[in-house]
Amino acid sequence: MGRGNRRVMTMQVTVELFGIPRARAGVAVTTAVGRCLGDVLADLASRFPELGESCIEGRALRPGYTANVGGERFVTSSDTLLNDGDTVLLLSLDAGG
Amino acid sequence: MHAYHGCYLRVDLTTGSSERIPLEESLLRSYLGGSGLGVAILLRERAAEVEPLSAEASLAFVFSPLVGSPLTTSAKFAVVSKSPLTQRINDSLSSSGFALSGKKTGHDAIVLTGRATEPSVLIIDESGVRLEPAGALWGLPNREAQSRLRERLGADYQVASIGPAGERLVRYATISHDGRHAGRGGSGAVLGSKNIKAIAVRGSHRCSWGDPAALIDFARKLSEKSFGPATAKYRELGTASNLLVFNRLNVLPTRNFQQGSFAGANAVSPEQLGVSREKTRASCAACTIGCEHLYGLRDGQGNVRLEYENLFALGPLCGIDDGEIVLRACQKCDELGLDTISAGGTIAFAMECAERGFLDEPWLRFGDGAALLRALDMIVSGDGIGRMLAEGSRRMAHEIGRETINFAPQVKGLEIPGYDPRGLQTMALGFAVGSRGADHNRSGAYEVDFSQAVDRFNVGPEAAVLAIETEDKAALLDSLILCKFLRGVFTDFFVDSAEMLQLVTGWNVTASELRATAQRIVTDKKRFNILAGWTPAEDTLPERMLNTPLPEDARAMLSSARLSGLVQAYNVARGWTAEGWLPELDD
Ligand code: SF4
Numbered sequence: 001m002g003r004g005n006r007r008v009m010t011m012q013v014t015v016e017l018f019g020i021p022r023a024r025a026g027v028a029v030t031t032a033v034g035r036c037l038g039d040v041l042a043d044l045a046s047r048f049p050e051l052g053e054s055c056i057e058g059r060a061l062r063p064g065y066t067a068n069v070g071g072e073r074f075v076t077s078s079d080t081l082l083n084d085g086d087t088v089l090l091l092s093l094d095a096g097g
Numbered sequence: 098m099h100a101y102h103g104c105y106l107r108v109d110l111t112t113g114s115s116e117r118i119p120l121e122e123s124l125l126r127s128y129l130g131g132s133g134l135g136v137a138i139l140l141r142e143r144a145a146e147v148e149p150l151s152a153e154a155s156l157a158f159v160f161s162p163l164v165g166s167p168l169t170t171s172a173k174f175a176v177v178s179k180s181p182l183t184q185r186i187n188d189s190l191s192s193s194g195f196a197l198s199g200k201k202t203g204h205d206a207i208v209l210t211g212r213a214t215e216p217s218v219l220i221i222d223e224s225g226v227r228l229e230p231a232g233a234l235w236g237l238p239n240r241e242a243q244s245r246l247r248e249r250l251g252a253d254y255q256v257a258s259i260g261p262a263g264e265r266l267v268r269y270a271t272i273s274h275d276g277r278h279a280g281r282g283g284s285g286a287v288l289g290s291k292n293i294k295a296i297a298v299r300g301s302h303r304c305s306w307g308d309p310a311a312l313i314d315f316a317r318k319l320s321e322k323s324f325g326p327a328t329a330k331y332r333e334l335g336t337a338s339n340l341l342v343f344n345r346l347n348v349l350p351t352r353n354f355q356q357g358s359f360a361g362a363n364a365v366s367p368e369q370l371g372v373s374r375e376k377t378r379a380s381c382a383a384c385t386i387g388c389e390h391l392y393g394l395r396d397g398q399g400n401v402r403l404e405y406e407n408l409f410a411l412g413p414l415c416g417i418d419d420g421e422i423v424l425r426a427c428q429k430c431d432e433l434g435l436d437t438i439s440a441g442g443t444i445a446f447a448m449e450c451a452e453r454g455f456l457d458e459p460w461l462r463f464g465d466g467a468a469l470l471r472a473l474d475m476i477v478s479g480d481g482i483g484r485m486l487a488e489g490s491r492r493m494a495h496e497i498g499r500e501t502i503n504f505a506p507q508v509k510g511l512e513i514p515g516y517d518p519r520g521l522q523t524m525a526l527g528f529a530v531g532s533r534g535a536d537h538n539r540s541g542a543y544e545v546d547f548s549q550a551v552d553r554f555n556v557g558p559e560a561a562v563l564a565i566e567t568e569d570k571a572a573l574l575d576s577l578i579l580c581k582f583l584r585g586v587f588t589d590f591f592v593d594s595a596e597m598l599q600l601v602t603g604w605n606v607t608a609s610e611l612r613a614t615a616q617r618i619v620t621d622k623k624r625f626n627i628l629a630g631w632t633p634a635e636d637t638l639p640e641r642m643l644n645t646p647l648p649e650d651a652r653a654m655l656s657s658a659r660l661s662g663l664v665q666a667y668n669v670a671r672g673w674t675a676e677g678w679l680p681e682l683d684d
Contacts, residue, residue, distance in 0.1 A: 016345065019338045020329050022368075054326065064326045064585060066547065071346055072652075074549050091342050092330040093547065094585055 011035055011084040015044065017051075021065065021090040024051040032088075037067060038078030040088060055090070066093045099307045100162035100601040101125050105138060106204040108219065108226055110291050111152060111211030115226040120205055126604060130161025130205065132188040133576030133618035135177025136625055138206055139186075145628035149179040149283075150266060150290040152212035158257070158296070160200040161578040162601050165304060167316035169323050170580035172196045172383035179629060180282035181290075182268040182439065182489050183510040183534045186625040187282030190538075190575060192381035194255040195274040201300030213292035216264075218246060222254070222299040231294040236261060238432035239273040246295055254297040260434025261477045263289035267487040269439035269512075273431070276402060277381065280436045282511060282533055307603030315600055319586070323385045327585030335390035336405040337367040339515075343409075347649045348520040350513070351413045352463050353445040354506050354639075357517045357647040361418025365408060367392075370420045375400065381580070388582055392424055401428045406537075409515030410441025414506075415448060416463030422470065429473045439489055442512030444472045446490040446505050447482065455497050458482055503640035509534035518642050520653040521546040522556035526564050526663040529636045530677070532622035538581065541567035554652040556659075558666035565670055569615035576618055620671070624679060633676040636664050 015032050017025050025048040032047075034040040038059030045052030055065045059078045068074050068089040069082065082088065103122070108115040120134075128137040135157045139145070144155040156178040163171035174196040180187035199207065202221050209219070216231040234242045243256040255274070262270035263285030270285030271278035279285075306312050330338060340362060343349040347357035363369055367390065375393030377400055380386065391400035401424045411417065411426040430437045444461075448468075451461040461468050461482070475483030485493045490512055494505035506513045511534025518525030527540030537543065542564040546553040551560050570590055574581055577594060587593045591608035598606045623631070637643075638660060646654035668677040 018342045018345070019334055020326075023333060054329070062326060064329070068346070072554075073552075074547055076549060089342075089345065092338075094327075094330055094544075094582075 011082060013040055013082055013084075013086045013088050015040065016087060016089045018089065018091040020092050021051060021055050024048065024054045026050075034082065036078065036082060037075060037080040037088070040082065041078065061090075064093050066091060098122055098125075099305050099603045100166075101304060102200075102203050102205050102302065104204060105157075105206035105208055106202070106221065106226070107208045107210065109211045110209055110213045110217075110219070110228070110293065113228050117204070125162075125205070127614065127617060128621075129573075129576040129598070129614060130164075131159055131173070131175040131190065131576040131578040132177065132572065133614070133621075134161075134206060135159040135175050135188055136186060136618065136621045138208060139177055139179070140621060140625060142208065142210070144179050145186075145625045147179070149181040149184065149287055152291070153210065154179060154287060154290070155208055155210050156284065156287045156291065157206050157208045158199060159206040160196055160204075161576065162598065163577050163579065164196050164200045166306065166601050167313055168579070168597060169316065169320045169383065169385040170381070170583050171578065172381060173578040173580065174199060175575065175578065176272055176279035176284045178284055178287045180284075180511075180533065181266070181286045182283045185509055185533060185629055185631065186622045187284060187533050188575065188622075189272070189279035189281050189284055190578060191257075191272070191274055191277050191279040192384075192580075193275050193277060194382050195257050195298060197382060198255040198300055199298045200304070201302050202298050203300060203302035207296075209288075209291055209293065212290065216292050216294055219293055219296045220250065220254075221296070223301060234294050235264060239434055240276070240432060242295060243273070243275070246297055250297055251299075254299045256295050256297045258295035259285040259288050259293075260432060262286075262434040264294070265477055265479060265487065266290055267435065267476055268489050268492075269436040269443075271434045271436055273434055276379075276431065278431075278434070278436070281438065281536065281538075283436075285434050306601050308600050312600040315597065320385045322586040323583060325586065328386045328388075328582060331386055331388035331582045335367060335388055335403065337390065337403050337408050339405040340366050340408055341368070343515065344413075346520065347647060347653060348517040349413055350409060350506070350515055350517050352416045353414065353449045353504065354513070354517065354641060355449070355648075357520055357649050357653065359413035359416075359418070361416075362413060364418045365412040365420045365423050367403065367408075370403070370424070384580065386580070386582055394424055394428070395421055399428060402431070403427060406514055407437040410438045411469065414441045414445045414515070415469050417466055417469055418464065419466050422466030426469055426473060429470065433473065433477050435473065435476065438514050439512040440473060440476065442506045443486050443490045443493065444469060446493065446501075447472070447486060449504060450497060450501055455499055455501055456482065505639060507535065508638060509635050511535050516543050517647065517653070518638055519647050519655050520650065521553055522655055522659075522663075523551055523553070523560045523564050525638060525642070525655055525660060526556070526560065526667060527568065529638055529660060529664055530667050532619070532626055539568065539571050539575075540564060541571055541581075554654075556663065558662055561663060561666035561670045564667060568619060569612065572618040573611055573615040576614070616671075620679065623673070623677070627679065633678075636677060
């Protein structure tokens, strides 16, 4: 496998954080790597321990949190496949108030 | 009977007389309390057929079986009447000491009918029921009126009042207690039409509980859960933190629903407002969550409670990107006693009418903070355009004509909360069929849109059942009564609710019984509306929100045909006719 191919396998996504995830990570936007939502969450948890502790359990979101891809699809399954360049939003599940 | 007094107090304000009307255990078990019991009492009082601002109209303050128990967030009461804004059922909820002391007067509800001969205060205490002249209290803003009345009567009274908006019969005036409001639909105008500035309650009648020891144990565990992650957003950030999420998803109603995102969102976000401002937290009585976040005004003129709905309605909806103006507008609404969603919605509608030349008000422009504050004052003074603004956007549109009704931001006359239905189409259904009009507290259908269950841009009839589930949960929460912000902590809400109710009442209640109870309550709200003149044509959205996408997102488009299909699926799933009539009333 050449270098170029390896780069394609390591996909990078932009992560926008809102509400509690933003407060815990201390940033509004970051990048993360991974082929699926679980990879991205694990990457974030390793770099933002407070976010990991509050919102992520292993490779999954804790109850009360959700993710959205591209402002369109809401997803919670860790197996959700992502594309290079996707934007993932992390937010609290309770939208109401 | 545990948890109830088994009666309601009916006060005839015309004569000053009052009587205790028995409430049978079977009726209480069927409707519980709060919204449910309120609707049942109003149907009994034949309130659907009368003009809501007439002397004959009834206004019910309704407590619940959980009030006074150690269960967190249970210190709540409902105010139920026919709405002067929508001419349909209106149930608004509020919190704190008035619920606790009101129930301790020895009644499960207090129902007012008639009209006092002069501006008055109603006092209900151990010595009975009496009317006293309101005197100098009439005209005062809420906080001052409440504190002066407590100075006069004693700090052990709890007071609910109307502000100047209720006195002037503004159709979306609130009833205020301790900084919180029974906000939507104009119950403050109903109280004002009865010449009542305030109600003061004090009592010593406590209810017994079915299983006190187990209740205390359950309450302790519930409180512990309420400190957990399910409520972190409410505790740490407050509901206003929705603003940037909604803006990102293009569902933040902006400039009278002309857009779904606002360039100035960051500037008015709580994240930004918190910088260089004093920030404090508060809570309703008997609540372990404490979702209220208050922001200090720059000139030291007080701290203002800020919630998402106030923020969206007095900010982006009116094109305002100045946080200080939004806070001042919120404070004004609190003191005058105005529903912030309807005030913001009606002013935003007027701003668009003025910009498009349908109103000759050159000062009234989107983004102009001084114009917003001036318009709020005019609503209550009745000066100039204020007379029309006080009627709400639907009546205003009918008066202006020129098809402005197509962009009046309302359903059944109630201004739409901060969820753009084009990008949240299960919520669009919830708004369209809502018994009190467009409402996020009676339908939590946005939760479905924020899940994997549907494509929020292309919702099919299968969403109807999911929308019904959120509406039934809300009906039960509003009748038990518990705060909606607690809903995330339950493992199975109906099972947990059955256990709570069993512990307070001693009844052998099951989750399936409570599901049936919730459905009965929703159906009886519909029954009330049918008696009040409901027709299927009301269950829709304004023309602006149909058949045309949001400018930011071509996918955010809801066709009339799709909405009709959703409404029909909802009606059928409810067991009503496809048009929405109740089978037993359908000839
Ligand atoms: S969570 Fe907020 S609204 Fe609910 S009872 Fe507590 S303080 Fe009141």
